Amino acid sequence: MSEPAPEGALDRNRVRTLIMLALPAILIGVVSALVLFALDELSRLLQHLIWENLPHAVGADPDGGWWIFGTLTLTGLAVGLIVRFVPGHAGPDSAAVELGGSALPLGTVPGVAAAAVLGLAGGVSLGPENPIIAINTAILTVLIGRLFSRVPAQLVVGLTVAGTVGALFGTPVAAALLFTGLAGSMAGGGALFDRLFLPLAAAGAGAVTMTLLGGTLLTVGLPAMGSPDGWDVLAGFIIAPLAAGFALLGVGVFTRVHHTFHRLGNPVLFTTLGGALLGLLGVIGGPLTLFKGAEESAALLAQRGSESAWTLVFLAAVKLVALVIAAAAGFRGGRIFPAVFVGVAAGLAAVAFVPSVPVSLAVSAAVLGVVLAVARDGWMALFIAVLITGDVSVTAVLCLAVLPAWLVVTNAPHMLAAPDGGTASRPA
Template structure:
């Protein structure tokens, strides 16, 4: 994930006058870039706050519209028809309809809803404004229709594009790459309801900022944007709230370290199964070439998977994680195994079949289910630590970011006492995933699919 953000941030170069041939060499103590003065930080804080607030508002608006549509599809409409909303046939019908609707938008709407989310990470370069309406529509359709993807990748792309366009009209003094970095930070803060996640993500690559000053000078503006986004999210009634009913873990126990590492490594390995299937499934879908065909087929398969796994395997997974955690004893190991297999298959299909969305929120759900399964199979392991380890392993495999994995694991179980254990358990889990491929369709993968130079609906193959 940090490498993806670098693609946005690294073009942001602060120009430094270079000495001529006869000029003396700079003193060794001179920093590699200009210092960020207090005045400059204060001035840049103004667009950072505005970007933070607007990023949170756009996320809130998208979620509100998607929520209204979800209520219509899964509550009002089946009730008016006298159909149970959790009926396998209704689940199949809604997801099939969602696949067809998304395929029509990708095919017919200008901009074709932007790049295929399978080819993008959490960060994003600015898109033409004409692309954003179609992208917003397909994200709302996916969120409302029960597709196993989150809003994170598309909403980051939307916010980066809007921020760059808006700030460019107001002032040319702020570099577009810095605007994009602030929009990414603000959106991460809004998604998780706290600037801590953004700070952790940016800490991994902050050294690439070509500007002088301390670490906190470089983190200052991203934290301002993320803080504004997270505060705005809470004022609007959102946030990534803790959902754990477990008792505090308490003092670390040596044997728990071994058991927790087993759960985290097994969860990471399980996530890697889906990651290695990802390019194969993507190639199979895109062999159909037309977005209406492969997205409609994806909707049909998601409908079948949803009918098997039930409502708990639908949607992005955050509310469903709370449902699992509310009563862990209601889900025996056999049922948890089915939930895990169905949800992983649904994530791979949704990410491969042309739907637009992110993969972190479904990974969190998979981690919760994996942790509950690990806790059931290892009864001596406290459930709070087991769930945290499951989240750590799956998120680490899919997001490939240790900071995000640690943050989400601690935040969801709402137990800071598990953090010392997780800081050690993350090390063997990282060894499991570090040399594995990422959950991303690369240019090499696209080349193996041998797409035509131009696809039948007029969209260049490079942005499928």
């Protein structure tokens, strides 16, 4: 029986391994950001064509009801045709998969990219998270497998998720928080930060690359709150769980809506129907309730004070319904960005009802509650809420506000459906 290696030798081997894997981790982060930037720019160009150039060329009003309804219906039809006929069927249904997972075959990338770009440009209420992670994992599993054949494929997938999340939000902190729970449950020795080293390298490289390319996708501005007091803590305790409960109204019916759409069988039918319903919601809620919600959240904050409390509640409700329909009807996209819009509208409504509550606190607490209900990840919800406000003084209040919000959502249904249109099981 051989004796175990001395502790110093294990430490040296661990350091050597981290150094050797740092290069592919950084490469993964850079490529993840580049692909995200390319997909986002392509969707922006197509959005400009659809919502500005074309209506002006034909003398139509891009904010008019017929243009909104027609565009979203045609977007649904186009995405349905891609899902039905393009090889790979645009990857798995975003409503039925978590972020990450196993890498898709490289041949599915064109279909996933086309469906995602059309959805983003056409005004569908979903973000780019799920499809861009699927695209990046497919590309980078092949690329890293050829350049660094000894790097395990599952590690490449995990680092790609970290790199893409870092690029999406412009900081590696979100990826570090997401991987803390995973790393804490992983077998094997070594300090926790050893296991976060490579995800941080990938996420940091992705964040820096995206910043150098022109910034992140989620940029909003809120006034500083100042030093919080007891009333602020109480407000956070109330707003966050109320916002979570509001979001659960949509989450609770999600699997049934998903099942109803998928009973039609043919994706051309249910995505076209979904697009038509999104068009009707766009007509009802107006242009602010369209698209993924990042720029729209910033616009809503920029015009705060100009809308009544009940108008803001209405906007939040329309966007929540649009998010449920878009995710359930077979469109490819993520839910974080539209959930942020719902939270921003709900937070501004809270301020309109109770003007003494600081805007920064109300909006960040509401975003915390909504994202927590939709994504069911406390770290992600807390990070997005802090990112929205950009005010360190709010962080302590949010760390307390997340506790009652978590109690509200912990036993509620998850916003996840089975691939066959049924209800998926998901661990708490």
